[in-house]
Every structure is written in structure tokens, then in C-alpha cells.
Amino acid sequence: MDINKVLYKLGIEELNLMQQETSDAILHSSNDVLVLSPTGSGKTLAYLLPLTERIDASVDEVQAVVIVPGRELALQSQQVLASMGSGLRSLALYGGRPTMDEHRQMMKTRPQIVFATPGRLNDHIDKGNFSVESVAWVVIDEFDKCLEMGFRDEMSRAMEKFYNAKRRVLLSATEADEIPSFVNMGKISRVDFLIEDEQVSERVGINIVKSPVKDKLDTLQRLLRSFGDQSTIVFLNFRESVERTEEYLNSLGFSTSAFHGGLEQAQREAALYKFSNGSANVLIATDLASRGLDIPDVENIVHYHLPLGEDAYIHRVGRTARWDALGTTYFILGPDEYLPEYIEGEPQEFVIPERLPSPAPPKMVTLYIGKGKKDKISKVDIVGFLCKKGGLEKQEIGKIDIKERYCYVAVARKRVREVLRNVQGEKVKGVKTLIEVVK
Numbered sequence: 001m002d003i004n005k006v007l008y009k010l011g012i013e014e015l016n017l018m019q020q021e022t023s024d025a026i027l028h029s030s031n032d033v034l035v036l037s038p039t040g041s042g043k044t045l046a047y048l049l050p051l052t053e054r055i056d057a058s059v060d061e062v063q064a065v066v067i068v069p070g071r072e073l074a075l076q077s078q079q080v081l082a083s084m085g086s087g088l089r090s091l092a093l094y095g096g097r098p099t100m101d102e103h104r105q106m107m108k109t110r111p112q113i114v115f116a117t118p119g120r121l122n123d124h125i126d127k128g129n130f131s132v133e134s135v136a137w138v139v140i141d142e143f144d145k146c147l148e149m150g151f152r153d154e155m156s157r158a159m160e161k162f163y164n165a166k167r168r169v170l171l172s173a174t175e176a177d178e179i180p181s182f183v184n185m186g187k188i189s190r191v192d193f194l195i196e197d198e199q200v201s202e203r204v205g206i207n208i209v210k211s212p213v214k215d216k217l218d219t220l221q222r223l224l225r226s227f228g229d230q231s232t233i234v235f236l237n238f239r240e241s242v243e244r245t246e247e248y249l250n251s252l253g254f255s256t257s258a259f260h261g262g263l264e265q266a267q268r269e270a271a272l273y274k275f276s277n278g279s280a281n282v283l284i285a286t287d288l289a290s291r292g293l294d295i296p297d298v299e300n301i302v303h304y305h306l307p308l309g310e311d312a313y314i315h316r317v318g319r320t321a322r323w324d325a326l327g328t329t330y331f332i333l334g335p336d337e338y339l340p341e342y343i344e345g346e347p348q349e350f351v352i353p354e355r356l357p358s359p360a361p362p363k364m365v366t367l368y369i370g371k372g373k374k375d376k377i378s379k380v381d382i383v384g385f386l387c388k389k390g391g392l393e394k395q396e397i398g399k400i401d402i403k404e405r406y407c408y409v410a411v412a413r414k415r416v417r418e419v420l421r422n423v424q425g426e427k428v429k430g431v432k433t434l435i436e437v438v439k
């Protein structure tokens with residue numbers, strides 16, 4: 001696999017130093033690998049790039065298992081692999097849907113890599129749904145979070161089954177107090193990019209915004225209007241607060257997505273999809289969104305509620321200034337609130353301008369196309385159809401997500417009416433299908 005072609009496809013000029021060292025450790029040694037690097041530094045790509053060079057594409061068996069703490073990271077890691085264009089087949093395995101349905105997908109897909117939460121991984125192993133004998137690589141991503149969330153016993157059960165595994169890779173955003181014996185690490189190549197005296201990236205600007213009253217909603221909406229169409233995550237500490245804030249902002253004309261643990265999995269996936277593809281400018285979320293979500297180009301992090309400790313703050317701010325980008329974080333402080341003592345750096349007071357524009361519409365709109373994988377529809381088919389029949393330029397087409405029976409595609413908002421008019425009655429791969437805007 002040509003790494004330069006992969007990076008070009010992903011829009012990345014070059015790997016950062018951590019990614020280069022991780023790749024070297026995986027490719028040019030026989031050691032197990034421990035990667036310690038801050039949130040947002042690109043650890044998923046760091047292990048996937050070299051791993052794809054070690055998987056045998058001609059073998060239709062699971063050769064690598066990636067254990068992750070949550071469904072969102074399983075899905076996003078799978079999407080990163082798909083976007084690399086390696087040709088390897090993968091599957092995300094997680095709770096909230098029948099194990100039998102995943103097994104059917106597994107038999108059809110014959111994945112060579114699986115991304116799995118610990119409990120669901122054990123379900124499949126116990127049922128003999130794939131052969132553990134062929135697994136040569138075991139990766140534990142967000143290792144610290146897996147332990148923090150109480151998955152020690154489940155991970156231990158899974159690890160003892162991978163008796164043929166030749167290499168293990170652990171990735172963490174915090175220093176590990178210990179590596180439990182069940183991981184069975186051998187000689188370790190350590191890639192350590194944790195900097196003790198750097199709390200958050202120096203590329204993140206820190207601002208204070210003062211709210212004259214305890215209820216900060218009006219201050220929040222004015223702050224968001226000052227951002228224009230920039231991509232922003234607003235963090236709150238309670239599900240009910242997320243729902244109340246989203247309802248308020250929507251009533252004013254903002255385009256938002258809500259994300260918290262009380263939503264169904266499909267609702268969370270849809271919320272993230274709208275935000276990550278540019279069809280919503282604002283993601284309103286609890287701290288569930290502060291770890292394991294790889295959403296590029298988030299320009300602003302707003303703390304509506306103060307973080308519940310330094311660790312929560314670090315992971316919230318880790319959603320911006322990813323790779324070499326710049327970012328800004330804003331603390332909205334009520335009359336009786338003060339900046340936590342653990343905040344390092346030199347915060348500046350941000351004064352919201354008096355004259356503000358209306359809420360900015362998002363740059364993109366998501367279209368629903370009623371054909372998917374079962375109809376043998378590919379991303380190339382979608383791009384070709386929208387360019388040839390819809391009249392779009394390639395740069396006006398954003399993220400494409402193809403499901404079993406339908407697909408979503410982001411297109412430039414300014415062209416959406418013209419596109420819908422142009423494609424009315426047209427066929428995708430010779431078949432008429434429903435094409436409409438996702439509300």
C-alpha cells in the first residue's frame with residue numbers, strides 16, 4: 001500500500017512524529033507496542049496504517065481484533081479504515097443490536113479486521129462466530145478508558161482466547177499506572193508523546209465569556225452567532241440540559257445536533273453524521289462526546305457547564321486543534337462562577353459584539369438516496385451520478401456514507417435545490433430511486 005496515496009486521499013500532508021514512530025515500531029520490530037499520546041494526536045491512523053501492511057488480503061479470516069471502549073469509536077475507526085482505501089474488509093461489533101445480525105454480516109463480509117467493544121467481542125467468541133486461531137494482532141485503543149469504564153474482566157476473558165496472537169498494541173491518552181498481566185505483553189517498544197507540563201495543545205486559545213445571569217442560554221446563542229458558520233461543540237453536564245439547549249437554539253434558527261447517552265444508538269450516529277459532514281454547525285453534547293470521537297475541523301469548544309474536573313476538561317478540549325489545526329475554547333461563566341484553578345495558560349476575556357448576524361446556515365445539506373450496498377452502489381457511483389446528472393462539481397460533494405439499503409451524501413447547501421431539480425426522474429445505475437433532503 002502506498003502511504004503517500006493514502007495520506008493524499010485523507011487530505012493529510014505528512015504523518016506527525018508520533019505516527020511515524022508508531023509505524024516504525026509496528027513495522028520494523030517484533031515487539032509489542034505501547035503508544036502514549038494526547039487526545040486528538042491521530043492515534044487511530046497511527047496504528048491502522050502499518051497494520052494494513054501486515055494483514056494478508058488473500059486470507060478471508062479475522063487477522064486483527066481492535067478492542068475499543070464504545071460503539072462510536074468502533075464505528076469511527078472502521079470509517080477511518082474504509083477511507084484509507086486499503087481494500088481490507090472490516091466490521092464494527094457493538095451492543096445495542098442483535099449479535100445474530102452481526103454474525104450474518106460477518107458471514108457475508110468475511111472481515112479481516114474487527115473493531116469491537118469488550119462485551120460484544122466475548123459474545124462472538126463464545127458463540128464461535130469467528131476463528132480466534134487466525135488472530136495474529138490484538139489492539140486495545142483507548143486502553144485507559146477501557147479500564148476506567150470497568151471492562152477489565154471482559155478484556156481479560158477475551159485476551160486469554162487469543163493464544164495465537166503474535167503482536168499486541170496498546171494506545172492510551174494518559175500514563176498507564178500498570179499494564180495488567182492479562183494483556184500478556186512481551187518486550188515493549190514504547191512510543192511516548194505525553195508531555196507532563198502541557199495540559200492542552202498550545203494551538204488552543206482560551207477565552208472567558210461572562211453571562212450577566214445564571215441562565216446562560218442568551219449568552220450562548222449570542223456567542224454562537226458571533227462564530228458564523230464555524231463548527232462548534234457545546235458541552236453540558238446533563239442530558240436534560242442538552243435537550244433544553246437544543247430546543248432553545250432550534251427555535252432561534254440554529255442548525256444543531258444533540259448527543260448524549262440517553263439517545264438510541266441510531267440517533268447518536270445520525271447526530272454525529274450531520275455534524276461531521278457539515279450539515280449542522282453546532283453539536284450539543286454531554287462528556288460522552290469528549291472521548292473517542294474523531295471529528296475533524298472542530299473550530300470551537302464551548303463549556304456551557306464547567307468541566308467536572310481537569311481530566312474532563314482535557315478531553316473536551318482535545319476535540320479541537322486536531323493534527324496541526326488551531327482551535328479555541330470558551331468558558332461561559334455565570335455571576336457566581338470562576339475559572340477552575342487547574343486551567344493553565346493565559347485566558348482572555350471575549351466580549352461578544354453588540355451587532356450580530358442571524359444564525360448562519362450550515363455549509364452542507366445531507367441527501368438521502370434510497371439505494372445502498374445491497375444494490376451494489378459505491379461512492380464512485382454516487383459521485384458520478386451527482387456530477388453528471390446533478391450538475392455538481394466534485395468539490396461540492398462532501399462525506400458519503402453507504403448503508404445496506406440506502407446512503408447519505410453531503411452536498412453544498414447553495415446547490416441543493418438545483419441538484420434535486422436536476423436528478424428528478426433520473427436513475428442511479430439504471431434504477432429509479434428516492435432522493436430527498438434529510439431533515
